[in-house]
Amino acid sequence: MSYENKILQMKKLLKKNNTQHVIEKEPILKPDVPNYAGIWQDAGLKMIENDFGVVFLLEKHYPLDYKHGAIYLRELYDAFGKWQQTQNAHPISLTDANNLIFYDTETTGLKGVGTHIFLNGLLEESEDGFTLKQYVLADPSNEVAFLFESKFWQGRKTIITYNGKSFDWPQLQTRWTLNKKDLPPLKEHDHLDLFHGSKRIWKNDIARMKLTQVEEEKLGFTRLDDVPGYLAPIIYLDAVKSGQPDALLKVLQHNEWDLLSLLTLYVQATNLLCEGIAEESATTYTNIGKWYADLREIDRSEELLQQVTNQYTREEAVNAYYHLGFQQKKQQNYIEARKSFQQALPYLQGRQQIIALIELAKIFEHRDKNYEFALEMTKQALKLVTESSLWTKESKTLRLADIQKRKNRLERKK
Structure with a gap:
């Protein structure tokens, strides 16, 4: 028999054997229900059981007229309307709440494969308002059940976070990867990180870009009896060890405020980006004008910067004059560019002064x-x-x- 025929016979044999020996996926052994499950349920946490184990859920509904800080939740729809009416392209532009999720996590650490997410917080549109769903990891052995319940393996969504591109989402991807043999593939989602937008809007106007600082200075919300974020891991681990969830509920409240503030922050950012000058500082509106210029929305940028120079003192509007000068020069409007640089020069310092x-x-x-x-x-x-x-x-x-x-x-x- 020729070598060719032998090879063909071998291939047929292998194919036959492969069809006869189908590798079956090992059945998933569900972890035991934690012995404190009853205590956590008595405290208001609902226990959900799925194919992979159990997860705890705290769910709340907010009507449209719910007010968080200075902003009503219904104003989110006004924000969508403003983006529908504007002719300006912008990276935070959204026109509806379809598949929109405000997302925030709490974790047992800052990084590394040993860091678990123990709280997945999601705020979504629901009938007559918004629904908050906070999924709590029952214990590390139930992690697959916890991740599965987030539904991030279903349909494409738009996720809004605060520093989530650097922290929350990479953490979720890491945990998903470590459990990928048991989980459906994690979908790709659109991601809008309001931390970066806040820095563009309030640079040099807010000293620190922590969400709590933005809440107090720009959203009209001050937290009372809040749990510091750095204590959250200790509180969770203690709740699992002792079975007592009282302090853990405070962490859930912290997460709840984070998510509500994400919604109102989006509304406030939209108002500033789409409306004319109102109550913010010259620095804020100059930042917005510069942001539009970076997006090549020159007309909108120049409109804002001109408004700043008209409505604020020359000292307050120094950076508006400075950036306006470059735009006018680029448009070959040299007389106006010279005037803008001359207006700015007495108040500029350092590198900007030399450049002007x-x-x-x-x-x-x-x-x-x-x-x-x-x-x-x-x-x-x-x-x-x-x-x-x-x-x-x-x-x-x-x-x-x-x-x-x-x-x-x-x-x-x-």
Whole structure:
């Protein structure tokens, strides 16, 4: 028999054997129900049993007229309406609540494969309002049941978090990966992280971007008797060890406030991005104007920055004048650009002051042909760079050489 025929016979034999020996998936051994299950249920936590074990759930419903801080939950739909009406593209734009989830977790640590998520908090649209579902890990042996119940393996959703792209979602992905042999594949979802948007809106206006700080300063909400986040892991582990859930319920309240604040933060951010200038600072509206410029929504950006310069003092509007100057220069509106830089210059400091002087020197030299003024701006910039410690030695030498070259040229022209 030829080698070819032998190989063909072997392939047929292997195929036959494979059809006869179907590898069956090992049955899942469900963990025991924790002995404190009854105590937790008496405290208000509902026990859910699925194919993988048990998980505890605390569920609450909020009507549309529920007010969290200064904002009603129904205002979320007003926010959708504003995005529907605007012509401006923006990364936080949403037009409805379909498959929308506000999501926040509590974990037993900050990172590493030994860190478990013990609380999955989800706030979703429901009939006549919103429903909060807080899934609590019964114990580590019931982790598969806990993850499965989150339903993140079903349909594509839009998830809104606060620093969730860096923390909550990577943690969920890690735990899912470690249990992937028992779980359906984790779906890909759209993710909107309001932490990054808040930094763009309130940079240099809020000292710290912790959610509790944003709540107090921008959302009209102050927490009373709140559990610090760093105590949450200790409280959970103690609740599992002792079986007593009283302190754990305080952690759930902390998580509840996080989620309600996510909704109201989205509303407040939308109001600021879509409406005209109202009660916020010049810094906030300048940040928004700059954000729109970075998104190439130049008309909206210039509109906002102009409003800042019209409605605030020159000192308050210094950064609006500064950024407006660059936009006007890019549009070849050199007269207005010069005016904007001149308005900003007396109140600028450090790097911005030096850059504004150079920009004015360029406009005076190449557009106005006013070499005397251009030389004066250049001399001031040269002096500031010489005395500055903003740059490394090498970078500073290059800048000084460039400014000196401009100075020499202007002295010849003068």
